[in-house]
Amino acid sequence: MTIGDVKATIRKGDHALDNARMSIEKAGAKLADATALAIAALHDSERGEAEQSRQALREAADEVELVLRRIEAAKDHAAAYLATIG
Amino acid sequence: MSGSLGEVVAQLRSALDTLHSAAVVARRAQADAGQANAHFTDAAQGSTHPELTGAVTESRTAGEKAGKLARLISEAADSVGAYSNAVAPGSAPNMQPSESATPSGEDLLAETAERDSARKNVASFLSTMTRKVEDVQENTQKSVAAAREAFTIIRGPQGPPGPQQAGTTSPTVGPTVGQRLLNEAPDAAGHLVVVGLVASIALHRSVQSIRKGIARLRDRERTDRVQRPDPRDGTT
Numbered sequence: 001m002t003i004g005d006v007k008a009t010i011r012k013g014d015h016a017l018d019n020a021r022m023s024i025e026k027a028g029a030k031l032a033d034a035t036a037l038a039i040a041a042l043h044d045s046e047r048g049e050a051e052q053s054r055q056a057l058r059e060a061a062d063e064v065e066l067v068l069r070r071i072e073a074a075k076d077h078a079a080a081y082l083a084t085i086g
Numbered sequence: 087m088s089g090s091l092g093e094v095v096a097q098l099r100s101a102l103d104t105l106h107s108a109a110v111v112a113r114r115a116q117a118d119a120g121q122a123n124a125h126f127t128d129a130a131q132g133s134t135h136p137e138l139t140g141a142v143t144e145s146r147t148a149g150e151k152a153g154k155l156a157r158l159i160s161e162a163a164d165s166v167g168a169y170s171n172a173v174a175p176g177s178a179p180n181m182q183p184s185e186s187a188t189p190s191g192e193d194l195l196a197e198t199a200e201r202d203s204a205r206k207n208v209a210s211f212l213s214t215m216t217r218k219v220e221d222v223q224e225n226t227q228k229s230v231a232a233a234r235e236a237f238t239i240i241r242g243p244q245g246p247p248g249p250q251q252a253g254t255t256s257p258t259v260g261p262t263v264g265q266r267l268l269n270e271a272p273d274a275a276g277h278l279v280v281v282g283l284v285a286s287i288a289l290h291r292s293v294q295s296i297r298k299g300i301a302r303l304r305d306r307e308r309t310d311r312v313q314r315p316d317p318r319d320g321t322t
Contacts, residue, residue, distance in 0.1 A: 013123075017148070020149075023118060027109075027155065034100075041097035041098045042169065047169060056164075060158040070144050074144035078141040081138045
């Protein structure tokens with residue numbers, strides 16, 4: 001693989017990460033919408049299912065941030081490598 | 087909150103639908119991260135450069151976490167569905183188990199198409215903005231129409247008031263109400279703004295007319311004063 005091939009391949013990977021990020025952001029927005037609706041509908045119910053729902057929604061929201069961080073980290077590494085090979 | 091059971095079920099149903107589509111999008115992200123990882127692995131053949139291995143590792147973790155996100159969203163949907171069925175049995179009949187969060191080919195195609203059009207939208211954003219500036223005048227006319235509509239909404243001529251939704255626990259009615267709520271939410275917000283504007287104009291006008299009234303009263307007082315001293319002057 002030539003340097004040019006390597007660069008092109010890394011750029012393809014970076015582009016795929018852009019797509020991944022876009023999807024995660026969209027999933028996060030949908031999740032936020034759904035959470036707002038669900039929280040309103042659950043009121044302050046103390047039923048087990050309600051508490052479980054709230055917790056599951058919270059966990060999912062936390063995971064959105066974690067995925068985005070990993071995507072950014074991968075993009076940073078890819079950019080740094082592209083910079084070192086010029 | 088005094089929402090009827092029908093409203094609650096409708097809200098839960100909308101939340102469920104949105105969660106299911108969020109899970110599909112998260113799966114799509116997982117596939118993209120996997121593709122990124124394949125490219126980076128490909129490029130890293132015979133290289134031990136830390137940045138390159140870092141990109142390989144992080145993109146793999148990103149894919150795994152995107153998959154975990156999809157699973158968590160589906161689990162949340164399961165819990166919400168369970169609650170819905172607990173408060174209104176049979177209200178979430180199409181409850182999808184976690185496994186079915188794996189999107190169908192159709193779902194993924196729809197997602198891709200949507201995303202491509204989103205990208206095109208960004209590309210044409212600037213030209214659209216230019217056009218929009220020219221449309222401002224037209225939009226002003228539209229706001230007037232929206233204001234009229236807003237008044238009808240406030241008056242609420244359609245649909246009898248009262249607990250008409252109390253018995254609508256059937257899931258067929260639920261989602262439509264929920265969807266309508268969802269679809270109309272931004273519009274309603276827009277209407278509220280317009281209502282606010284109209285209200286402030288109305289307030290301004292009434293303040294003006296009150297001022298005029300005060301001015302008129304003052305004038306009358308003045309003329310009274312002018313007129314009253316006259317007879318007094320006459321008597322003294």
